[in-house]
Amino acid sequence: MQIENIQFEQEGAIMYITINREKQLNAINKKTILELNHILCLCESDDTIRVLIMTGAGDKAFVAGADIKEFANFNRREGTELSRFGHELLFDKIATYTKPVIAAINGYALGGGLELALAAQIRIASDNAKMGQPEVTLGVIPGYGGTQRLTQLVGKGKAMELILTGEMISAQEALKIGMVNYVVSQEDLLLKAIEIANKIVQNSPRAVRKSIQAINATYGNIGLLKEIELFGSCFGTEEFQEGVTAFLEKRKPNF
Ligand code: HXC
Numbered sequence: 001m002q003i004e005n006i007q008f009e010q011e012g013a014i015m016y017i018t019i020n021r022e023k024q025l026n027a028i029n030k031k032t033i034l035e036l037n038h039i040l041c042l043c044e045s046d047d048t049i050r051v052l053i054m055t056g057a058g059d060k061a062f063v064a065g066a067d068i069k070e071f072a073n074f075n076r077r078e079g080t081e082l083s084r085f086g087h088e089l090l091f092d093k094i095a096t097y098t099k100p101v102i103a104a105i106n107g108y109a110l111g112g113g114l115e116l117a118l119a120a121q122i123r124i125a126s127d128n129a130k131m132g133q134p135e136v137t138l139g140v141i142p143g144y145g146g147t148q149r150l151t152q153l154v155g156k157g158k159a160m161e162l163i164l165t166g167e168m169i170s171a172q173e174a175l176k177i178g179m180v181n182y183v184v185s186q187e188d189l190l191l192k193a194i195e196i197a198n199k200i201v202q203n204s205p206r207a208v209r210k211s212i213q214a215i216n217a218t219y220g221n222i223g224l225l226k227e228i229e230l231f232g233s234c235f236g237t238e239e240f241q242e243g244v245t246a247f248l249e250k251r252k253p254n255f
Contacts (some may be wrong), residue, residue, distance in 0.1 A: 002203035006147040008039050008058070013050035013201045014194065015043050018057050025064035026056040028112050030085065032067075044098055045197060051197040051204055052097075054120065055104040056113075059186060062105040062129065063113025068138065071235075072244045080232025086112070087224060091145045094119040094218055098209045100200055104193045105129045110168065115144035118153060118234065123179070123194050125171040126186040131179065132168035137253060139243030140227040143231030148223040154179050 007018040017039060018025045043049045056062040068159045071082055094101050094116070103109075103120035109131045117122050119133075125131070133150065141147065142163060151159040162169070162240045173181040184192045200208060234240050239255055246253035 001035065001038050003035050003038070005029070006035045006039065010049060011049065012086075014197050015039075015049045015052045015073060016069070017052060017054045019054070020057040020062055022058040022060075024067065025061035026058075027064050027067040028071045028086075028116070029067035030082070033086055033090045037093065040090075040093055041095065047205075047237075048050070049099065050201045050208075051099060052101045053193045053197060053252070054116070054156075055106050055190070055193075056103055057126075059107060061108040061113070062103070063110075063116055064108045065111030065113050065134070066144070068247055070096060070245060072248060074235050076232050076236045079140075079143075079235030080228060083228045083231040086121050086144045091115060091119045092224070092241040095149070097121075097212065099205075099210065100197075100208065101211070102193045102197060103169075104179065104189050105131070106189055110170075111135055111142065112144045115142060115146040115149065119145055119147040122181055122196060124182045124184065124189060124196070125174060125180040125191045127171050127183055128186060129150055129171040129174070129180075130168040131171070131174050131184075132166065132170070133163045136166045137162065138247060139237065139240035139253070139255070140234040141227070143227060145224060145227065147227045152219060163203075165229060 005021050006211060007020050009016050021027060101120040102122045103117035105123060105125040106116050107129055109117050111134055114133060133140050133146050158177050174180045175183045182192055203237050243253045
């Protein structure tokens with residue numbers, strides 16, 4: 001596979017993965033999902049890799065969401081398929097992965113970008129990071145697991161507020177509500193991720209794997225399947241058209 005949108009590099013037992021579409025603030029398109037899936041499959045079968053650290057290129061964004069330009073003209077079927085495709089190949093794969101994934105959130109983590117971090121086992125944010133689920137401003141809902149994983153992490157009340165207002169919160173606020181494990185300076189972000197990764201690396205890989213499995217056993221997939229269906233049902237509507245057109249025209253939507 002021709003890898004264009006991510007960079008990856010192994011150092012010792014850690015695989016570093018960087019989402020690299022800096023001009024688009026690392027927005028994730030279908031090709032990026034395929035590439036990330038490819039590297040996750042490779043890492044899974046390589047016993048020398050014990051922990052993955054995922055971050056975004058540059059100092060502005062982790063991932064600013066799914067690529068809005070890619071799905072702007074999708075109909076209901078295509079919208080549903082986009083969500084299902086992402087769930088299966090990337091987001092559920094990370095959430096149930098056999099090795100821990102640490103998200104090093106180095107800037108904006110919005111929409112699908114926050115959902116990517118939420119799927120990871122551990123999240124560390126730099127103090128300039130901003131996080132949110134702005135999908136309602138586009139006429140859609142979170143479609144890569146956010147309605148479920150954000151709720152599991154911060155509770156129903158805060159998840160409702162974040163998803164319904166679409167507002168971003170600061171790294172400090174995210175720490176306060178348990179959305180991220182640590183907030184550090186931008187310079188210290190990878191160092192903190194490595195510090196945690198190195199602790200995990202000392203432990204039994206089997207026990208680490210089984211721990212992830214056991215913790216996940218509580219969470220079923222009914223909510224995730226419902227999310228895919230509801231995400232798709234937003235496509236092809238006037239509100240969706242207004243939401244994405246407003247983003248592309250760099251103006252506020254008028255719902
Ligand atoms: C495509 C994006 C993008 C995105 C930014 N860009 N986010 N392109 N998809 N999600 C592009 C912009 O169009 C612009 O390209 C360039 O990146 C720089 O962004 P600016 O907006 O000029 O930067 P700034 O003014 O600093 O604002 C930063 C920002 C804003 C606040 C992060 O870009 C923003 O609001 N982005 C969208 C965030 C969002 O709504 N995410 C959720 C997406 S829906 P040009 O060509 O103009 O220079 C989603 C659904 C998930 O994630 C589920 C799917 C199944």
